[in-house]
Amino acid sequence: MNTAFDKMSVLAVDDNRTNLHILQVFLKKLGHDVLLAENGEQAVQRFLEHQPDLVLLDIMMPVMDGFEAARRIKAACRDKWVPIIFLSALNRDENLVEGLEAGADDYLTKPINFVVLEAKLRSMQRSLAMQQSAAIALERLRAISDNVLDAIVTAGMDGRILTVNRATERIFGRPAREMVGQSFTLLLPEVFTGEGDNGRDGACRLATFKGHDREGIALHADGRQFPVEIGVSEVAIDQEKLFVGVVRDISQRKRAEQQLQQNATLLQAYFDHSQSEQQLAVRLMEKLLHRPGLRDPRLRYQVMATENFSGDIVAASRSPEGRFYALLADATGHGLAAAISVLPVLALFYRMTRLNRTIRELVVEINQQLRESMPIGRFVAATVVCLDEISLDGEIWVGGTPEAYLLDAEGRPVTRFQSENLALGILDSDEIDCQPRSFRWAPGSQLLMYSDGLLEASDGEGCQFGSDGVLGAIAGTPAATRFQALEQALAQHLGNSPAADDVSLMLIDCP
Template identity: 30%
Template sequence: MAAKNILPPDSPPVPVTAPPSPMRLSILVAEDSVSALRVIMTILSASGHTAVGVGDGIAAVREFQSQSFDLVLLDILMPGMDGFEATRAIKRIAAERDEWVPVLLISAVEQHGAIVKGLSTGADDFIPKPWLIEILDAKIDGFAQSIQAIRQIRAQEAEARDMVKRLAELNAHTQTELDMANRIMNRLVSCERLIDPQVRYFLMPSDRFSGDVVAISRAPNGTLYAMLADATGHGLTAAISVLPALWVFEGMARKGMPVADIATEINRRLKETLPTGYFVAAHIVALDNGSGKLWIWSGGMPPALLIDDQFNTLQVLDSPHVALGILGGGAFDPSCQAIEANFQGQCLLYSDGVIEARAGDGPMLGEERLRGALLAAEPGARIDHTIHLVEAHLSGQAPPDDTSLLAIRLSADGVDFGA
């Protein structure tokens, strides 16, 4: 801003210069004494500030309305409009601009009442006449530091608001993409393919996307195939990681391939596609209703459970293998457990999210509590009872991990699962 000196017509010009200064301010000065104004302007110029001088309060308000200033110096006793009224008007204009412009009152009046009145009108400080140059410089330098601090804070606030806005836009964009990804995942893991009168399942993701997947298929000869898979972690990454296993399972199960071959191919595909540190734990099951034989390959999962409805006994089938996608080549073991399951009962598969279900810092559900609940329930209500047990243990909270449960009725004419 160019320096100006607005004085009465008969006043000699006051020289104003503004050399560069690290604390350079634009200052409006209102003083009815020409000689006093000249002194103040000279001091300000020597200190490196840009100054505009006027001779009364009305001119000061008019000048303040026409341009912005960093600081205002006002004499209290001026014709037309005194320093008190000028302070009120200048502070009102500054507030409308959302600016903080300090006002320093200058006057020979030293009464406490004048000081109190000046501060009550909005003035930020007071300097009496006669004043020392060092005191005026010190007060202006103090205001300059405050102005710089406030500007830095406002710049940071503006940057923060801009960051919040950009984050909100990014979040909206991300949510749109996640919604699309969720719709795609739901189509890939279609619930229609999970409808089978011999199967009941329960799936509760801990996030929008589930790293637990349940798959069911029938071979041409009627053999029932089922898989419960649990990918590393949860969320979108886990959901994507388990897709190759799902595709291989469905393609091979529809052809009636042996469980060992299905496990081998899934392991090979995952080993090729997943980054190091990512893997998929799984139960893969085939049940031939005609012979009552059940084949199961288990890796990295909690034990599978076989429940005999007639004798109300429970058989534990440990998971002897490591998860899929870890071992390659000849190190992978595709051997299965072959079970004579020609009795009325159920085969229960579940992920570790079931036994690790907990509310906050409370105890986990655990294997013992789960098995006790299964044996205590009526066969037809066993699965519903287990689902309610898990939900009750979570106390309405989201599960800490994806939680899935798959129950297979071992006999096609056995006790129905119920609703």
């Protein structure tokens, strides 16, 4: 363990290597030593081997989850406090409660707010420094007082004090001469007040506390009350029975408990506030995403988010001239950051389709907007479609998303539209091919589009749904139930396993 807490030894645990790398870089930048583990079992082993000062612990991990790892780490700490901060995407009340019951001292939801995390680490540093200072002081006092810190008071069967040690003088602020001969109630009035049997002041009351410890309130010489823990034993010396009372000042422990309770209250308030903000954000996003165009009778779609927010979006609109437009987009990542990335795409799509713009104009404008507004490393894969229901001509542009299919009335793929372009927001518009592919369709045809989250959806054994799963689910199914068949096939494939990435799909009836 460190001899000073200008830096800490931190054990970071996450089954996602990218998250671990980010945490490692962040913690080293703050000056801390970093240990890494990729699952709960490995975390316990690292802890036992290196005895770090603090643990940053993910919850959902293979081999052993974070809750069990926290319980084992806390059990191994014994009388040493090692803070555990849970870092998890799980943010429901039951997750918070279970984490605290497992031994967590704090909780931070993913995606991690590194400003908040740094503040929490500094708070833990101060607490650990206080703990270490108290431990050092305790060792010195034990050496000075021959390893005796607690007040040791002997009393006769009548409850009157016979002897005290130096710790008693220190704890109660009284010299020995003021205590010897007085009733035990002088030191502990609330616990031992009242007359016992046969009128002996406090004697039988002392006897009732033999064999177990009890908390009470002690009285200092200056009138101040403070919490103590009392243990009473009965001994016989030269055939004379005596009470031996051990009194421990637990003020510091109570302050620590109160601080922990305050931290838990603050954590709950932070969690509630975060939940409220997320719910507001969800409502705002739903209002932006669910436009009237998605209620078109020719369209069926689904978006499955891995978190509260999805980086996948779908949109549909009709121009005043009757042309039908559809968009399926997939931003890098998932969650709120990815959802925010696609908002400019939505705004441009609906504005330009109302103006009856071409697919090429749409792609150029969206790409330019993303190039100007998105940070490096952020981009949006997209499939954009326009159907002219009068001429039965269609146009499609695919950039970065999986292939789209034109299906015949039997659900067989007639035309495959592969991604021939990079995702939007990577290159300047004059460096990409913005020209869409043209196609025509026969009666009963449908157009199928989806994100890579559908193909990569894995079952419990790690087997991906893939293109074979998509085409197998719709082959030979009636057009009216084809979308439902695909949904059911995906649900059956996933079973109880959640999708690792956002999933979106669209099925459009070609009139």
